[in-house]
Amino acid sequence: MTLHSHTHDMSCQQLLASIGDYVEGDLAPELCQEIERHLAACDHCRVVVDTLNKTITLYHASAHETEVPSEVRGRLFQVLKLDNLREKKS
Amino acid sequence: MINEADPPLSLDALRSGDRAEFARLVEIYYTPIYRLALKMLAREQDAEDVLQNTFLKALQHIGEFEGRSTLSTWLYRIAANEALMFLRRKRPEVSINDEAEEADDSLPMPEQFTDWCCLPEQEFATAEAKRQLDQAILKLPEKLRVVFLLRDIEGLSIKETSEVLNLTETAVKTRLLRARLALREYLAAYFSERLLSENEK
Numbered sequence: 461m462t463l464h465s466h467t468h469d470m471s472c473q474q475l476l477a478s479i480g481d482y483v484e485g486d487l488a489p490e491l492c493q494e495i496e497r498h499l500a501a502c503d504h505c506r507v508v509v510d511t512l513n514k515t516i517t518l519y520h521a522s523a524h525e526t527e528v529p530s531e532v533r534g535r536l537f538q539v540l541k542l543d544n545l546r547e548k549k550s
Numbered sequence: 551m552i553n554e555a556d557p558p559l560s561l562d563a564l565r566s567g568d569r570a571e572f573a574r575l576v577e578i579y580y581t582p583i584y585r586l587a588l589k590m591l592a593r594e595q596d597a598e599d600v601l602q603n604t605f606l607k608a609l610q611h612i613g614e615f616e617g618r619s620t621l622s623t624w625l626y627r628i629a630a631n632e633a634l635m636f637l638r639r640k641r642p643e644v645s646i647n648d649e650a651e652e653a654d655d656s657l658p659m660p661e662q663f664t665d666w667c668c669l670p671e672q673e674f675a676t677a678e679a680k681r682q683l684d685q686a687i688l689k690l691p692e693k694l695r696v697v698f699l700l701r702d703i704e705g706l707s708i709k710e711t712s713e714v715l716n717l718t719e720t721a722v723k724t725r726l727l728r729a730r731l732a733l734r735e736y737l738a739a740y741f742s743e744r745l746l747s748e749n750e751k
Contacts, residue, residue: 476657480727507665514667515734518674522683523703526585532598539602542573
């Protein structure tokens with residue numbers, strides 16, 4: 461891979477290869493700049509990066525919505541024979 | 551992220567079989583373990599089985615816990631294995647540690663280029679949108695799904711995820727990116743339609 465080349469413009473394929481580290485904020489500043497130059501000129505890649513970030517944000521925001529039904533919790537403590545140790549939380 | 555309760559759990563008490571301390575451990579971790587199992591398997595009954603098996607195994611083996619990983623990593627590992635074993639019983643060909651596939655490091659090219667980020671925020675908060683998010687996760691191959699759930703839903707680091715699944719950090723990163731790109735495609739199909747109907751208003 462020639463990702464560190466500064467003489468050639470980055471291709472869409474090369475951008476895709478670095479996109480993981482880019483959205484994680486794990487890329488060297490020079491490579492970030494190269495990506496941002498590409499994004500400014502390539503609408504498709506800009507949409508991919510924006511919607512990828514949005515996808516991750518939506519999942520992060522939804523992460524803690526799952527609630528455990530109280531009977532599931534109750535049966536768990538029963539199976540573990542811990543139900544006599546802990547009062548059920550209100 | 552899991553927050554360890556105050557005061558911190560005592561490993562010595564746990565290892566020596568202190569039931570009250572184990573009850574505290576269960577209290578702290580049952581929600582994330584259930585969530586992982588439910589998002590992995592979709593059916594509540596299956597998630598409950600994995601939840602119970604995880605803590606039964608933890609209870610059985612806590613005496614051998616050496617503290618080389620954190621308790622949460624250890625529990626996630628048991629739970630992830632339980633969930634994957636469950637899926638493997640249904641579909642025996644699935645293998646989580648098949649890193650040979652990682653040799654092919656080409657990524658699928660994106661196919662959806664509609665910019666749906668500009669949808670009104672309430673579009674992302676509907677019950678249907680949330681159902682789409684969950685459904686999309688279930689479309690992922692199991693080995694991508696588990697990486698995505700640990701990293702992006704449970705909030706583990708790349709390193710912690712690699713410890714839970716006994717994978718290299720590089721393999722975790724590759725699977726995470728594949729998962730995220732696939733989810734982007736699935737969500738784009740739904741949200742692009744929402745964008746169309748929004749524009750028709």
